[in-house]
Amino acid sequence: MSAAPGTRLTPLAVAVLGAGRIGRKHAETLARRVENCRVPWIVEPLEDAGRACAADVGAQWTSDAARAIADPAVDAVLIATPTNTHADLIEMAASYGKPILCEKPIDLTMERTLAAIGAAEKAGVPLQIGFQRRYDPSYMRARRMIEEGAVGTIELVTATSRDPQPAPISYLKVSGGIFRDASIHDFDVVRYLTGHEVVEVFAYGAALVDPAIGEIGDADTVVASLRFDNGALGVVTASRRAVYGYDVSAEVFGSAGKVVVGESPETLVRRYGRDGVTRDNIFWFLQRFEESYVAEVQDFVACLRAGRTPRITGEDGRAALAIADAATQSFKEGRPVAVGKRPVPAGAA
Amino acid sequence: MSAAPGTRLTPLAVAVLGAGRIGRKHAETLARRVENCRVPWIVEPLEDAGRACAADVGAQWTSDAARAIADPAVDAVLIATPTNTHADLIEMAASYGKPILCEKPIDLTMERTLAAIGAAEKAGVPLQIGFQRRYDPSYMRARRMIEEGAVGTIELVTATSRDPQPAPISYLKVSGGIFRDASIHDFDVVRYLTGHEVVEVFAYGAALVDPAIGEIGDADTVVASLRFDNGALGVVTASRRAVYGYDVSAEVFGSAGKVVVGESPETLVRRYGRDGVTRDNIFWFLQRFEESYVAEVQDFVACLRAGRTPRITGEDGRAALAIADAATQSFKEGRPVAVGKRPVPAGAA
């Protein structure tokens, strides 16, 4: 897409790495829903998918990430590739001084996560992590209410995520496990909504949906109890299969009340019949968080233009992963596990 | 905006007439949310508004509607000008053979409405009327359920529309009155949801919100009872001021149950405090019907490409106006009034 006539700023050029479901969504957003922005490159190993996406947004296609990242015309990069490539691409983008919006998680290992964060920090490039729920109007309003005192002192926090059906076992094998792949959103949400850090986790997990998930050492049904740094307690539950739809909600309870982010119907329709009153339920996470995915990309660009630090940083990515790591370990070992803090960088106070 | 690379079709060029709130919204949709579509002209008497909107969507600005409509590069026109210009513009577009998407109502008088519809029919150009609720996912699902028998034989229909606050009195003076300006959406909705025609109306109206509204012979609070062609009954209520937000809902009741399109919260947040459990409410019709406005424009273009008749025709515009006319007359005369049918065109069977 060429620059829109009548705008005075040079369009911001954001290369999109990855043309899967989320990559395409982000590319469309950059091309059509962000003012004065363009997508010069789509980086994708699969040529057909890459070319189709590139054509859609007026970009060039390449399978060579370095070519796009190094292109002086590229102002920033959006990383929506498989997780195991995130850290390398962050380091590469950092080395070229390009600001980064990276889908969660940064990496499945803490070591590479820290390295990638360190690279971005050292290079002084903004690194925003794609926890899109933080851009959902409901979660944003809940957080504001909590900040304004609606629940008083926070005492008890719950969050749940349940998908309509499990991803293929081939994906799950490299997903890092349900805590790092799915519950990580809830671990981020409880940090976001409360402003507190989780210090300890006890997690139960079971493979009830599909024994194959158990055979790869993973769980599909989990309950993770949390202890926060202010003494509050919490619990995150998850399932890989809710046949009635996409079931995501959170509740923050405290001395002055509670704030709930409820589940989402798809429409406002209710049917009254002999069998009762029925409403629908949303099924697709991209529909539930449609607005959030757009808003996070818009805000990434807005932050770059304004020189603001992104709202969701590498440290947020690390902290959520640290909880997921502790949960995974607890699930394996059957005991509560302390959540790791960020190592103090050498030479820091 | 130039054609998106990689698409094979020639982009469809839709001139947008009117750069007010709705005109701008539609122009943005055409430019950014409809595949392979462009806006060559923004027609707007106010130069600043016109130029700003044109710049935003990559169009040229003109104050001369004829210039845009006559432009051979223009494939279709979208009319979002003040109501009193609609019929003239429809006739002009028809005379140039240009398909038309026109905001409701076609005209405040039945005579000019019929003339405009006639012109489009004679010219064989598609004329779609902007009753956006018909593109709302909730209303669409309700209609489908009703078609599939969810309520059985329709017996009792209710619909209501309440705005957060009245428009300025200067606007209300030329609005045609509350039935033609506001309830017309509900008159269309009850036709859409039931598939039946209203044959008689009895309407009460009162100026309770603002005496100035009464002084211009209009009402701000109304109750219109309806009788349908199948014997079913209905009622449409409206108010120009609901301090708690934008309150739009409908219910279709019958021998097998009822289907309700409920009011809309703004978010999924609930706050629990000493004073009870509170959720928010939506305030802005453009937020409530955001998706619908986009979808109606997308469907207009899709119909043109596919050679399909638009889902909402001039006759739909006429029929809703005829109910509004009857309601207005009933309100003035204090008696039930029959709803006018479409005059049989000369020479028709």
Place this chain on the structure above:
Amino acid sequence: MSAAPGTRLTPLAVAVLGAGRIGRKHAETLARRVENCRVPWIVEPLEDAGRACAADVGAQWTSDAARAIADPAVDAVLIATPTNTHADLIEMAASYGKPILCEKPIDLTMERTLAAIGAAEKAGVPLQIGFQRRYDPSYMRARRMIEEGAVGTIELVTATSRDPQPAPISYLKVSGGIFRDASIHDFDVVRYLTGHEVVEVFAYGAALVDPAIGEIGDADTVVASLRFDNGALGVVTASRRAVYGYDVSAEVFGSAGKVVVGESPETLVRRYGRDGVTRDNIFWFLQRFEESYVAEVQDFVACLRAGRTPRITGEDGRAALAIADAATQSFKEGRPVAVGKRPVPAGAA
């Protein structure tokens, strides 16, 4: 039931006239749920029903109302007989100076209604009318909120009542018609909630549920538009058949907001399945208003003991009937009809 030991007051003896569904309910309430109260007589023409009810509450049975009413041991009477006997029984009770709780309506004719009210007034006996919704916690709270200003100036009022299925045609023939039999509750509710009088009605009616209802000159589906003495508008709808349950609700809308008394689920259970989220709905009016029926009887006794005027008077019965009469006439004549006011008694100012 003999007097409960340990209470110091003489038990209040309330004769119950009528051992149908409601009569039995009230007799049980008097015998078991009202402190220090007893039921000395059950009056019922059907011996079996009368004896069974009497045995249940420790009463004697008679088919002779005069015998029970005249019994000096009887302190008050509760009339739950067929409507066409109400006025006579009120007059008889009044002649013996016995306070009266009478099921609605007092009579199907205004003439007999006024006569019965007059008899009670002349005798100085309290006459409470059984509009049980006024004792429902939801309606009571709504009224209090409205009195406290929650809706500001009242502008638009709606109420609806829908039964799961029509009563037998034999009953409907002597019911006085749907407005006097069913909507009368809503006519009372709108008076109760708003504190305003209805001055004019326009009513549509249709026999859509059962043609036999039309053949007796009645309707089973109605829409009655209302105009109140303060200029506010309203609408009452009703159906004799809601297959999904008992559907009763009301809404009062005004300059500062609205208050809604919503429909009632039967339980707090929600089922989530592939077909959506389903809750149940209440089916039986005696279940919906269980608490209200008990509370109205308790309050009747409490008023007698305290010498207070009942909360719902003969005038309330007359006023609701007057609206029902106007609605019936409007339905028959197809024009708005003024609601009759209470005739000034001879000799009054």
Place this chain on the structure above:
Amino acid sequence: MSAAPGTRLTPLAVAVLGAGRIGRKHAETLARRVENCRVPWIVEPLEDAGRACAADVGAQWTSDAARAIADPAVDAVLIATPTNTHADLIEMAASYGKPILCEKPIDLTMERTLAAIGAAEKAGVPLQIGFQRRYDPSYMRARRMIEEGAVGTIELVTATSRDPQPAPISYLKVSGGIFRDASIHDFDVVRYLTGHEVVEVFAYGAALVDPAIGEIGDADTVVASLRFDNGALGVVTASRRAVYGYDVSAEVFGSAGKVVVGESPETLVRRYGRDGVTRDNIFWFLQRFEESYVAEVQDFVACLRAGRTPRITGEDGRAALAIADAATQSFKEGRPVAVGKRPVPAGAA
């Protein structure tokens, strides 16, 4: 109350032990809401309270439990005394062969609990435990749905209980701790709804509401993760203070959907204002479970008359306590704890 005339059965005489809040409630139910039942004795150490309650229900008062239990006219006993007396009273009633309805818990220690259950079993007297939620229409319907397959294979269960404010510290000191005193209802509910046994618990607890609660070694805010015998997971949370009311709910999730027993509003009223849409919330557990308390007593009597085993047995009391014991130990020791099974009685298979 003397026998109601016309009933053929001898009235059942149930002595009520304890005239506190729950004891009085049960006595009233027995005297007024259970057909052909009477309360011959109220046993209560506090004379004034005992005499008042006795007078209210037509009973005699005594402070001597043995006198009432041994009275040959007494058919059964209802124990609503402080918890630390339950086991002794059960044993005494068993020794006289009197059927027992005992408020939960049987005892705070497993040893005395087992002894009391054993005494009742040995004597062959029915022992019903007062988990009133099992008589709530919502919980009963949820269970039936689950039995009929609404959730398929059970995978994830949650339940919560939150009181408006903590009981006095003097009560909490002898309450056995939050798990035995409050969460025990939820431990019973998850058994009831799922039909499965809990085999392991991990519990976090914190004293966040009142430090004095922490000082007595108890918690006021807890999260207890559960593992069931079928592999399903669960979580029970509780708080001693929900300022917005009494917050009790449960959810059973599985392969075919989920069933939720939601929280309860107090009325059906919603207020719409500038600040949103507000409904009320119930505050008092006796209001929430009013129907359940009546139904459990009615069913106790019905079981005695029919010779049926009570729906909630001593084993149910033991099993819930065993979970509470495990949760308490887990909370103290910071590790998952297996739930004790019932010791096989000597000589059993």
